[in-house]
Amino acid sequence: MTGRQEGLIVELEYILPGDIEKRSFEIIDAELEQRGIHLPKEQRDVTMRVIHTSADFDYAKTMTYSKHAVETARKLIREGADVVTDTNMALAGINKKKLAEFGGQAHCFMAEEEIAREAKKRQLTRAAVSMEHAARIPKPVIFAIGNAPTALVSLYELMQNRGWRPAFVIGVPVGFVNVEAAKELILKTDLPYIVNRGRKGGSNVAAAIVNALLYGMI
Numbered sequence: 001m002t003g004r005q006e007g008l009i010v011e012l013e014y015i016l017p018g019d020i021e022k023r024s025f026e027i028i029d030a031e032l033e034q035r036g037i038h039l040p041k042e043q044r045d046v047t048m049r050v051i052h053t054s055a056d057f058d059y060a061k062t063m064t065y066s067k068h069a070v071e072t073a074r075k076l077i078r079e080g081a082d083v084v085t086d087t088n089m090a091l092a093g094i095n096k097k098k099l100a101e102f103g104g105q106a107h108c109f110m111a112e113e114e115i116a117r118e119a120k121k122r123q124l125t126r127a128a129v130s131m132e133h134a135a136r137i138p139k140p141v142i143f144a145i146g147n148a149p150t151a152l153v154s155l156y157e158l159m160q161n162r163g164w165r166p167a168f169v170i171g172v173p174v175g176f177v178n179v180e181a182a183k184e185l186i187l188k189t190d191l192p193y194i195v196n197r198g199r200k201g202g203s204n205v206a207a208a209i210v211n212a213l214l215y216g217m218i
Contacts, residue, residue: 024052032060042070046194049212053204062197064187072192073142073168073213077102081140081167083210085203086110086127086151090144093207098214106210109133128154140167146206149173149182156185169193170209172201 013023028051032039037060039047050059066072080103085091091108099106109115109130119126127148134141135158143166145151152171158164171186171193173179183195194209 021052028052031057035060037061040065042068045216046070046209046212049208049215050196050205053208054200054202056200058198058200059196059205062200064193064195064197066191066193069168069192069194070213070216073194074217076140076142076167077104077213077217079140080104081142082107082137083142083144084108084130084134084137085144085146085206086130086148086173087146087203087206090146090203090206090210093204094144094210095214098211098217102217107134107137125150127151131155132158135162135164135166142166142168142170142210144170144206144210146170146172146201146203147174149175149178152182152186153178156182156189159189159191166191169195170206171195172205172209174201174205175199 025048028048035057039060043063043065047060047063050063051057082104083094083099083106085106085108088108088111091106094106096106110126115126115129115133119129125148128150131151131154143155152173155166155169169186169191171183172195173182176199179199183197186193186195196205
């Protein structure tokens, strides 16, 4: 199919709606090959879905995984772990029906009035208080942080000050203020994690990582 855009001839590829995602992954795979990038087998599904979500091949170089991270996260999901996000956008993007098949639920406490009141009283961010609230969930929790570096800082401080440990951390907040430093805090722990180094990330990326873990479940 041929179209015109600002005087240029643009070749359009006719793809059935049900085949668009498959074709997208074929394109990603081919471009990775052209760039000489070979993703580790265990990490491949997750990194490729992040690239698919963002159209950004930088993630092939900056996505960072603890040892056996994907295997560990999938084991947690299989055993019924919950997922806590730092934004309702990430929460909306997670395949909650698939998560529920394994007994897990997805939560975001950011919009709760109780969290807002406490954050204002203590002069903390809602994200930080949300993490404290989530730490009381009486089961393993995978934290999927795509927006607020203070959420990662809060998780780190809870570990240091209370001896509590999250089951798994997905740390991909986006931005400029304290983003890289917050990610480095998680990277220096012995937690199982998936972290994107640098400034890039976002709620869509956090949700994409969770979904990649879910879709690869056996």
